[in-house]
Structures are given as C-alpha cells and as structure tokens.
Amino acid sequence: xxxxxxxxxxxxxxxxxxxxxxxxxxxxxxxxxxxxxxxxxxxxxxxxxxxxxxxxxxxxxxxxxxxxxxxxxxxxxxxxxxxxxxxxxxxxxxxxxxxxxxxxxxxxxxxxxxxxxxxxxxxxxxxxxxxxxxxxxxxxxxxxxxxxxxxxxx
Numbered sequence: 784x785x786x787x788x789x790x791x792x793x794x795x796x797x798x799x800x801x802x803x804x805x806x807x808x809x810x811x812x813x814x815x816x817x818x819x820x821x822x823x824x825x826x827x828x829x830x831x832x833x834x835x836x837x838x839x840x841x842x843x844x845x846x847x848x849x850x851x852x853x854x855x856x857x858x859x860x861x862x863x864x865x866x867x868x869x870x871x872x873x874x875x876x877x878x879x880x881x882x883x884x885x886x887x888x889x890x891x892x893x894x895x896x897x898x899x900x901x902x903x904x905x906x907x908x909x910x911x912x913x914x915x916x917x918x919x920x921x922x923x924x925x926x927x928x929x930x931x932x933x934x935x936x937x
Contacts, residue, residue: 795818795820803828824906847915850918858904859898
C-alpha cells in the first residue's frame with residue numbers, strides 16, 4: 784500500500800516578541816537570515832511597539848498573540864484583575880497555586896477572561912493580521928484558560 788504525501792512545511796516560531804530589544808533583534812535576524820517563519824507577540828511588554836514596526840518591515844513573518852497570564856505585564860488595569868497580580872504589579876509567578884485558583888475560583892476566571900480579551904483587543908489595535916495564538920509558559924494548556932480563550936469546548 785502506498786500513502787500519498789502532499790507538500791510539507793516547517794513552521795518555526797519564536798515566542799516573547801516584544802519582551803526586549805534583544806529578543807526583537809534575534810527574531811528579526813532569525814527571520815531575515817534563518818528559518819524563522821513566525822513570532823508570538825507579547826502585547827503588554829515594553830518593546831511591543833518596536834516588534835510591531837519590525838513585523839511591518841518583514842511582511843513574510845507571520846505574527847501571533849502570545850497571551851501572557853504569568854510572569855509578565857498585564858494589559859488590563861490592576862483594579863480589573865487584582866487576583867492575577869503580584870504585589871509588584873506584575874502577573875503572578877506562582878504557577879501551580881495560580882493555576883489552581885484559576886480552576887476553582889469564578890472570580891479569578893472572570894479576571895482571566897478580562898485579561899485575555901484585553902490582550903486580543905491590544906493585538907487587534909496593532910493592525911497586524913493574527914496568524915496564531917499561544918501562551919507564555921504554555922498556559923494555553925491549562926483547561927480553564929483554553930476554554931476562556933475559546934480554544935476548546937467544555
């Protein structure tokens with residue numbers, strides 16, 4: 784028996800686009816001189832505008848949203864998502880306890896939904912076409928986060 788095989792492609796994605804100048808430099812070089820085909824944008828990080836400008840210069844680089852719910856900056860106002868933040872104002876870093884809180888607390892789930900929505904809106908405001916969505920520290924694998932983002936059915 785022969786199995787028909789169509790053309791294959793390799794997708795190579797860089798996360799954390801927008802986190803720092805160094806990450807943005809690496810993404811640009813890897814796309815221009817290497818095999819990088821896409822990058823995932825962190826919309827609340829300080830170098831996001833620079834990443835968006837670079838993405839516009841390289842239209843062949845597909846850009847997705849790197850939803851950040853942990854160890855980063857939030858788009859939403861702190862008053863809208865108090866349970867998602869550390870005392871320093873950044874998103875929580877206690878992944879296991881935070882993951883459990885997301886799973887069991889309706890209040891925390893609503894705040895996660897708010898922040899995910901805000902990040903999608905911030906990405907849309909860039910004017911870039913959305914190629915894909917993933918999450919920082921693989922938080923898209925959390926069953927509640929995947930459901931809140933509309934990625935899966937309950």
